Amino acid sequence: MKMLFKRTLFLLLLLPITTIAQSVISGTVVDATLKQPVPGVNVIVDGTTNGTTTDFDGNYTLSGVNQGSKITFSYLGFRTQTIPFTGQGTLNVTLTEDASELDAVVVVGYGTTTKKDLTGSVALIGEDDFNKGNNVTAENLLNGRVAGLTVNTGGSPGSNSEIRIRGGASLNASNDPLIVIDGLPVSNVANGTRSIISSINPADIESFSVLKDASAAAIYGNRGANGVIIITTKKGKQGLKVSFDSQASVSRLTDKIDVFNAAEFRSLVTERFPDRVDLLGNANTDWQDAIYRDAFSSQHNLSVSGALADNLPARLSVGYADQEGLRKTSSFERTTTSLSLNPRFFEGNLKIDFNANLNFERNQFAPGIEGNALQFNPTQPIYDPNSQYGGFYEYTGANGLILGNVPRNPVAQLMQTQDIASVRRYYGNFKVDYKLPFYEPLRAVVNLGLDESTSDRFYEVDRNSALGTNAEEGETLGQRSDTDFKSSNRLFDAYLVHTKAFGDFNTEVTAGYSYQIFENENFTTNNVRDPNSAPPENTISPDVVLLAYFARGNFNYQSKYFLSASIRRDGTSRFGPDERFGYFPAVSGAWQISDEDFLKDSETLSALKLRLGYGITGQQDISSQYDYLSRYGLGDSRSQYLFGDQYYTIGQPFFRNAGIKWEEITEYNAGIDYGFFNGKLSGSLDFFRKESNDLLSSAPVPDGVNFSNQGFQNIGKFTTQGVEFVIDYNVVSNDNFNWNVNYNTTYIDREINKLAFGQDILTQGISGGTGNTIQVQREGFAPNSFFVYRQLYDTAGAPIEGAYVDVNNDGILNDEDKYIAGNGRADVTMGFQSTMNYKDWDFSFNLRASFGNDIYNNVNSGNAQYGNVFRTVLNNVPTQVLETNFVNTPDVILSDYYLEDADFLRMDNITLGYTFDADKMGKGTLRLWGGVQNVFVITDYSGLDPEITNNGVDNTIFPRGRTFLFGLNYGF
Known part of the structure; x- marks a missing residue:
């Protein structure tokens, strides 16, 4: 009895000590940015298995915590926090993202x-x-x-x-x-x-x-x-997050082509064409001003992200963009809806990803009327109340009917043309990733994808338009056509992934199968207002099927030595059975030098990795899909056979190349990734060389050899080699001020090594003549090099019209006297970005530069001659004619005088923003910002913009405007 009493007393004395030593702690975990709860955070007492996770509202309760213990809060994507327990009953934690x-x-x-x-x-x-x-x-x-x-x-x-x-x-x-x-x-x-x-x-x-x-x-x-x-x-995550972004902008024209204004044009005609002054009008029209406008745009996006259940993250977004173009009547509207469901089952062993996107677009295309706007007589008005052509001024003859082969009123072309395409596009995928329960290192992945689009394009020219009018009979028909286009892209991927570690040796092996099919169908009514137009056509393009087997292995030892190797057996229906399949291998390795014992304790060098790679890829994407087959098609009215007194349409054979195959590109790459001062300064340096073999090109063939004089062939080889350099520097990083700058530059050299029979291939037609080309493919030079005459100049430095260097001194001017004078692709490109954050303010800007390429100014070469001022009617010309005084020599368009330096430095955008954080807003965050896009361009090019496509040939472009923006981002 006494013993029982002593033991009971001992337990009673021990109870308060135990109560003091072990406590229950609770609290809420939120993220630092939006102050929203974070579900699923692991809350564990260090050194024990005692732990829990936060619920949907970010709350947790943890019992059995000893005073003096450390509690760790961890969640993927956030910095782990460890906090000592000092007896507090409530412990609220804020997690910050770990970038x-x-x-x-x-x-x-x-x-x-x-x-x-x-x-x-x-x-x-x-x-x-x-x-x-x-x-x-x-x-x-x-x-x-x-x-x-x-x-x-x-x-x-x-x-x-x-x-x-x-x-x-x-x-x-x-x-x-x-x-x-x-x-x-x-x-x-x-x-x-x-x-x-x-x-x-x-x-x-x-x-x-x-x-x-x-x-x-x-x-x-x-x-x-x-x-x-x-x-x-973007995918859904635990924790409800709502985001709304909105912006509005206005774009303005920054520059125009220099042509004569009305007063200057009157003086020009009076001086050089005094017998044509009666063709001058009384108006003062800037036709470029007339076809452009200030363009207003807006974008709005709303997204909701969270979890429908503990294991079902989801994200739903809706977006709307409405963008006007600088060219009147042009516009683009897009409505996007996106749904992402990413459930996880069986403790994460079964992962399902479902992504669905449904987009609607409305495109109103404005006809390209810059050429007419440059030529149209500035002394004539836009509107004519007596005009039978919709009230627009047009050139007419003595009979009051429209003249042929003259410029049309560009404003009328815009206003009297409707070209509208409505597009519905669905794309997405359903992916299942399952870790096999009977053998956990092995995962099976199946991915089903679909991309389908339908577009309805309506094209109409008003019946009163001068376009589509018979110049001799004056009959106004206009134009009208409807085009329906359907396309489908379906994908099936299935592969296995085996991941296993053997001590310090880590392996991942992937092997699988891929099948993809592309289908296209096009229906057009052609011009239903023209009785002589072709009848409606329904064209079903041959299916393109891609079939492949692939395997890859990734290996590393001690996370310092890495090796990756892959191979793909790939086939395409574009080529014949004997050339359909090919093998595309690759191997690469890396050495994390900074993890070696002699560097891992360095306080200066924080990262250093050497990379080496080799691989072969292919190219089969050509417009001709079945050139390897014998094919025939019905001819038209120009290819009929007279039998007796009746004409019969004949069947015509198409170009055939039974041996056509893919291009094969072999590439070598050597790179270094580096970092200093714990990542404060980092970047990479890469050297690469690509060898393109069996080039696919639509090239001429000798007469009588094939059923066409041109078609796709494997004709040669060219190489591309270069250097890439990247540096990223966190200049300042503290609680109040952060400043990061990033710079990258690339040097690329391209050279054609071999062409079939060593023959030149003339490319890139230009305006201002008939059948002229300005570029050439030639062995030893870059693709699409400019091929021109060398201009001769007088003692005053002015170009002499029609005078060029006779390279071979034979007294004849022909292609033998042309020379290679640069190309339209830059040798060096650069990018520079700066981002600053001071407390709640942010400021950023982007710069880009391009060096070493040229532009052929076809706007000037095709128009800036005095002889163009009068051709049936009076036509305006670029003021550049004052520099050359060229009159009317056809071959001046092939002069190197019109090749210009295309180097530029462009500031793409500059942005300033201010964020009202949760402490000031009460709930959520609000960022207000403003900015300018296409801020400035520094260049010597005399045209509108040095940054063009079309292989560097400028034959009028849709101009880029300077855009002023204001926006807000709100989230909670």
């Missing part, structure tokens, strides 16, 4: 890796790195941000872009990179309206992975020749 961890994951072909594990040349551009400004199309988010990547976007609203990675790899086949959206490879062909990358809402994009070298892109086989851009869209 370095977020950036560590890089999406590559059929999988992911980390920056540290990369062996190929791959660039990752995340949301924080995106360009600011009026970015209606997705590719402009990364323009100037990646070494070796150039994006050239036209001025039209929602314009398609020319995208090149390391200069491309082909002469006449596609030079566009492969675009992959959430695992779905898509065609970036415009399909008569806008390309797929123009359809994506930029606000839905989380990151871009740019696979630049063959060792990274070879996993995509015969589509990886021009590099790969992998787009990852």
Whole structure:
């Protein structure tokens, strides 16, 4: 009894001590940016298995905590916090995002890796790195941000872009990179309206992975020749987040082509054409002002992200963009809806990703009327109340009917033309990733993708328009046609991934199968108002099927020595059975030198990695899909056979090349990634060489050899080599002020090594003559080099009209006297970005530069001659004619006088913003910002813009405006 009493007393005395030593703690975990709860945070007592996770509202309760213990709060994407327990009953925690961890994951072909594990040349551009400004199309988010990547976007609203990675790899086949959206490879062909990358809402994009070298892109086989851009869209996360972004902008014309104004034109005609002054009018019209306007645009995006259940993250977004063009009547509207569901089951062993996007676009295309605006007589009015052509002034003869072969009123062309395309596009994928329960190192992945679009294009020219009018009979018909286009892209991928570690040796092996089919159908009514027009046509293009087997292995030892190897057996229906399939191997390795014992404790050098890569990719994307087959088609009225007194339509054979095959591009890459002062300064240096063999080009064939005088052939070889350099520097980093600058530059040299029979191929037609070309493909020179006469000058330095160097001294001026005078592709491109944050203020700007390329000014060469002032009617000409005094020599358009330096420095955008944080707003954050896009361009080029496509030939362009923006970003 006494013993029982003592033991009970001992327990009673021990109870308060135990109560003091072990406590229950609770609290809420929120994120630092939006102050929203973070579900699923791991809350663990250090050194024990005692732990819990936060619930949907970010709340947690943890019992059995001893005083003096340390509690760790951790969640993917946030910095881990460890806090000592000192007896407090409530412990609320704020987690901040760990940017370095977020950036560590890089999406590559059929999988992911980390920056540290990369062996190929791959660039990752995340949301924080995106360009600011009026970015209606997705590719402009990364323009100037990646070494070796150039994006050239036209001025039209929602314009398609020319995208090149390391200069491309082909002469006449596609030079566009492969675009992959959430695992779905898509065609970036415009399909008569806008390309797929123009359809994506930029606000839905989380990151871009740019696979630049063959060792990274070879996993995509015969589509990886021009590099790969992998787009990852935003997904749902735990914790409700609502975001609303809105911006408005106005764009204004920055420059015009210098032509004579009305007063100057009257003086010119009076002086040089005194017998034509009766053709002068009384108006003072600036036709360029008349066809352009201030263009207003707006973009609005709303997204809701959260979890429908503990294991079902979801994100829903809706976006609307409305962009006017500087050219009157042009506009682009896009409505996007995006749904992402990413459930996780069986403790994360079964991952399902469902991404669905439904977009609607309305494109109003304005006809290209810049040429007429430059030529039209500035002394004539826009409107004529007595005109039978819709009240617009037009050139008419004595009978009051429209004249033929004269410029048309450009304002009338705009106002009397409707060209509207309505597009519905659905794209998305359904991906299942299952870790097999009976063997956990093995995962099975199935990815189903679909990209379908339908477009209805309506084209109409008013019946009262001078266009479509019979000049002799005066009959006004106008024009009208309807075109329906349907396209479908379906994908099936299935692959296995085996991941296992053997001590310090880590392995990941992937092997799988891919099938993709493209289908296109086009229906057009042709011109229903013209009885002589062709009847309606329904064209079903042959299916293009791509079939592949692929395998890849990634290996590393002690996370210091890395090796990656892949091979893809790829086939395409574009080629014949004997040439249909090919093998595309790649191998690359890396050495993390900074982790070696002799460097790992360095306080100066924080990262140093050497990369080496080799791979072979292919190219099969040509417009001709079945040239290897014998094919026949019905002729037209120009190819009929007279039998008796009856004409019969005949069947015509098409060009055939039974041995046509893909291009093969072999690429070598050597790179160094570096970092100093714990990552304060970092970057990379890459050297690359690409050898393009069996070039696909639409080239001439000798007479009588084939059923056509030109067709796609494998004709030769050219090489591309260059250097890329990137440096990123965190100049200042503290609680109040952060400043980061980034600079990249690329040097590229391209040279044709071999062409069939060593023959030149003349390319790039120009206006101002009949059948003239200005460029050539020639062995030993860059593709599409300018091929011109060398201009002679007088003693005063003025060009002598029609006088050129007779190179071979034979007294005859012909192609033998032309020479190579540069090309339209830059040798050096640069990008520079600066981002500053001071407390709640942010300020950023982007610069880009291009050096070493030329522009052929076809606007001046085709128009700036006095002889063009009178041709049936009076025509305006560029004032550049005052410099040359050229009159009317046809071959002046082939003079090197019209080749100009295209170097430029452009400030793409500048942005200033202020953020009202949660403490000031009460709930959520609000950022107000303003900016300017296309701020300035420094260049010696005399035309509108030195940054053009068309291989450097400027024959009038849709101008880029200077855009002033204001926007807000609100989230809670």
